[in-house]
Every structure is written in structure tokens, then in C-alpha cells.
Amino acid sequence: MAQEEYQEHGGGEGDGQKDKYLSFCLGDEAYGMEIRYVTEIIGLQPITEVPELPDYIKGIMNLRGKIIPVMDVRLRFRKPFREYNDRTCVIVIDIGDISIGLIVDSVSEVLDIPSQDIVPPPDLHRNGNRFIKGIGKTGKEVKLLLDCGKLIHEDELDSLEGIVHS
Template identity: 65%
Template structure:
């Protein structure tokens, strides 16, 4: 019987540390820790489900697995934008819960050194519930999302 190679698992975890999948919405750049990302797919037919919050667009069938999809623009109270060929669904897994995040477009996977990641400013804590930290990349800033807060809302 083959055992689990703990050293290999730890090395895999280390290679993902400090790596973020970045995407854009409006003119802002956001990031998600790559540890949570399982895949990126194009927009698909979405089946609406009644009585869900407006930002939950419905469900998709991904190779036989039913996954709810959230329009991140609507979650952030941005205006709805028609989906196009750049629109993507980022499928994430948070502690066994899979959900698709609809974003305007995916840009790249970035490595951000730990010393270039800072906490969000304390200006208005209610306005940045979903921002875990800010990654500084050259002169640009990437808003790193807290996937747990994005998903663990009382409404879902």
C-alpha cells in the first residue's frame, strides 16, 4: 500500500505560497490565492435558481458536478456587465465547497513576495470586507480577496 509523501505535499504547498491568480473588473486588479483555484473556464450556460441572492447567478454543470456561480461584479455592488469572450469563471474550492466566480477577464498568475503584501487600510472596515490584503507589484496594487469572506455570507 502506497503512503502519502508528506514532504512532497509540503513542497507543493511551498511552490504555491505567494502566488496569486489575478483578474480584472472595471479598472481594478484583484487576486486570489492559487491554492483555492481548481480551474478557469469560459462562460457557460447558467441555470437560474429562484430565491438566491442577486449576485448568485445560478448553477452550472461542470463535467457532472453541479457548481453555483457568483458574479463577483454584483457581489461588489458594481453594475452588471454583459458577458463576452473574455468573461471567465474561476472555479475555487474552499474547504470542499466549490463555487464559480464570474470575472471580466483573467490576467496572469503572479508571485508576490511576502514583504510586498500589506494589510488593507483601516479607513472603512465595512467597505472592504472581501479584501484580505494588498499586493504591491511595481507601481501597481493588486487587491487580494479573502475567499472565505466572499463565500461565507449569511445569505448563501
């Protein structure tokens, strides 16, 4: 998706973000995240590995002079690694005081999903569900809506902030 199209749909600005979700894919599965977390969408950049981070944190990258950690969402969800290609994107999000790059297979579009079209995820008592805030119904499809705040544990956030701010 072009940066202009993202900004036209309210990316990074004010009140027009209510009920707006950026949709992306991991394999055949469709996900969404609230647009208010998203600061930008970029192509894959060079990533510098940092020792002793969880496997799903691929390292850090320099984004216009700002150092941000980069997470492979596939690995975070315990899916098999997939080679990056020309459709692979990095979604830069802000969680609290830190920006994080999320590597996804592809970005689709910005969708309006009114709250009445979102249902809670099934309570399966499995760890994989902790990242899912709800299930959005869009036409005949469903999107698994992420809880961006739960992608990183508190202790991991502390260590990432230490790396970024050192």
C-alpha cells in the same frame, strides 16, 4: 490564460503555491486571489437560475457532472452589471467543502507576490473592505488581494451546499 499555463504556475498542486496569486480584472481594477483556492479557469458556461438566492449568485452550472453555484463578483462587490463577452471567465475555487464559480471580466496572469510586498488594506470601516485581505505591490501596480473565505457568508454557504448536495 490557457489551462496549461495555469498548471505550469502551480495551479492545483502542492507547495509551489506560496506567494502565488491569480490576477483578474473587474473593469479597470486589478484583483488577486491565492492560487491555492483555484481549481480551474473556464469560459462562461450555461447557468441555470435558482429562485431565492442573492442577486450576485447567478445560479448553478454543470461542470463535468458536478453542480456548482456561480457568483458574479462584480455584483458581489456592488458594482454595476456588465454584459458578458469573450474575455469573461469563470474562476472555479474551492472554499471548504464546496466549489464555486466566480465570474470575472478577465483573467490576467499568475503573479509571485512575496509577503513583504503585501500590506493590510486601509481600515475604512466600510463593508466593501471585508473581502480584501491585503494589497499586493507588483512593480508600479497594486492588486487588491481577496479573502476567498469571506466572499460567501456562513448562512449563504449552508444554503448553497443544500442546493449542490440535494
